[in-house]
Amino acid sequence: MRTALIAGIGNVLLGDDGVGPYVLRLLESRYNFDDDLELSDLGTPALDLTHQIVGLRALILIDSVQSDADPGTIFLYRKEDILQTAPAERLDPHSPALSECLMTAEMLGASPEQVVLVGIVGENFEPGRPLSASVAASVEKAIALILHEVEGLGYCVRQKLRPDTPGIWWGESPSPSLHPR
């Protein structure tokens, strides 16, 4: 029975918008987590995010953020920040859905107790672009922050002896075929 979820949010086809799924794939490849903590690349689920989060104890989201701050800057937002009906700052391209989903979960009385959004300020959202250098440079810091949060929530993290190849299949175009002969 899962009690916590780490979710990568964003569109992997749109440059820095894919940083959430990118970080998630790296986490997956390097670490083992408790069985009741799930990792998932959710893409851009809009309102369907509700179904992923109801009944959880803890939720960690990784997403790109639009902000005037320097690209690569990492912001942490807590549940109260996201639930504000008129946040002073835009959280991210999917935030209307994110806040609506959290509010819906609240209304159902099934909202996660702990919510943190690890937001990484993006620079370029063009189709087919790899992560910008500024964003790529923040990836390790984001991972460290997430591991810190996970441990703070009381879940165990164990480094894999030999990391798997990260499942980042959406690399630069044209990549080698995913169907080796």
Add this chain to the structure above:
Amino acid sequence: MAKRITIDPITRIEGHLRIDVEVDNYAVSNAWASCTMWRGIEKILRGRDPRDAWLFTQRFCGVCTTVHAMASVRSVEDALKLEIPLNAQYIRNLILIAHALHDHIVHFYQLSALDWVDILQIPKADPAATAKLAESISPWTRNSRNELKAAQDRVNAVAASGQLGIFANGYWGHPAMKLSPEVNLLAFSHYVQALEYQRKALQVVGILGSKTPHIQNLTVGGVANAIDLDSQAALGMDKLEMIRTLLAEVTQFVQQVYLVDVCAVAAMYPDWFKIGSGVKNYLAVPDLPLDSRGSSYDLPGGYIHDGNLGGVKGFQTAADPIFRQSVTEDVMHAYYQGEKPLHPWVGETEPAFTGWDGDQKYSWVKAPRFNGEPAQVGPLAQVLIGYSQGHPLTKKYTDLAIEKIAAIGGPRATPAALHSTLGRHAARAIRACMLAELAQKHWQLLVDNIAKGDYSVHNQPVLPSHEVQGVGTHEAPRGTLSHWIVIKDEKIKNYQAVVPSTWNASPRDKSGAHGPYEASLLHTPLARPEEPLEVLRTVHSFDPCMACACHSFDPTGRKIGVAKIL
């Protein structure tokens, strides 16, 4: 003197549609639908292996992931003339049905019901009277006084918190809201229950596709599900039984709640059968194939010109020659280079941004045309095309809906009244009932076929070295979706996705003809132009989702219906 009102953005989910209307004497006198985002994801696919394309297209949109995966594998299979094993067809069909049921339920309750339902009336409702009313129109067992009281308490709790939370962006108390407190409460109670049943539909997609939101079981030539009736890991009786139970629960919700609620709204807003018609050319493709070659289908397709139901032209196959030859995309009013409408196989996507100019270019959405004319797609198109061809399942649920609306005290609607805003909602509920019934059928077909000892799920594709082209279609929740592929030297040479919201949200074309959203808004009466609820009702009735129509996201816009009067 006409005033122009801009509504930006309107979808409530990711994506960015902008609507501009000119209002003259409390009615819409002109309209423009546009998309404010650059489109160009197809370019990423050039040079890649065609067998990988579905993984990428599945990411076009986070809401309709499976539909773009399915259309993509079908485009390659069409190009390679590859047949699909029966089991694979049935498994795919079940995924498509479950996804569509989920999507239709989300659309009515979470994305558009609050255009008709006034949340602020709910505290005034009497739960006991509401339960009595509910009992008179539906056998649904979850309309008890207690269940309704619990729903009312949820609204009271949100209201008492001083912030309206998810309900902060509505036109509450608007003069165009007409439902009694009791009907508002009943609909809201189902709004909450709908969350449960859409989740059940998603679970079916997850079991068959091994993951949601991005299914993993597709492959060009079939599916990757291992079938073993005795195994818990593979697709066996355990999982099949789970799927059957989930589908039965969703079916009950769709037939006893969703259809009934739509009929009740229709009965109480009869004027809306006369508003919102617009483009009466309708297009749908056949779907849910019943054999490995794709020569017979459970959902009919075809084309209706100018509302002439008697003159409907049926399509024989999902990639019918008439369909293949008749589609072009016009960019006269879209931010792209080029003058001539192009067929998708030779389609280009070269941007030429100018800024919004209603007389010139004003949208990132291209204007798809069928025989050079705009066409409306979506459940209404499919229902009218099926009904006018005498398709028994379509007739069954359309007639049922018409009866139900009259029984609740509404007008006796004719299929012709379906050319309207309410008609689009009614057709979506009718289609959901059809799909729910077909879910049981395709489940049984799959189980019976496996019982015969057929475990085959995949035919190996062989990529030719010469150039081939194909089209993969799917009658998606929002209408006809087509992916057009050109393959050369085993690589993708060109790829174009002509998506439902591109058909419906299209801008004007070179002849000046409005797209379906635009045409549907003309003459709409507005009680309070500064709160254009009526415009939202009609636009929402199409189920807009611009993420794949323009293939990008815009960070601006947190509220629905940000109306600005210029």
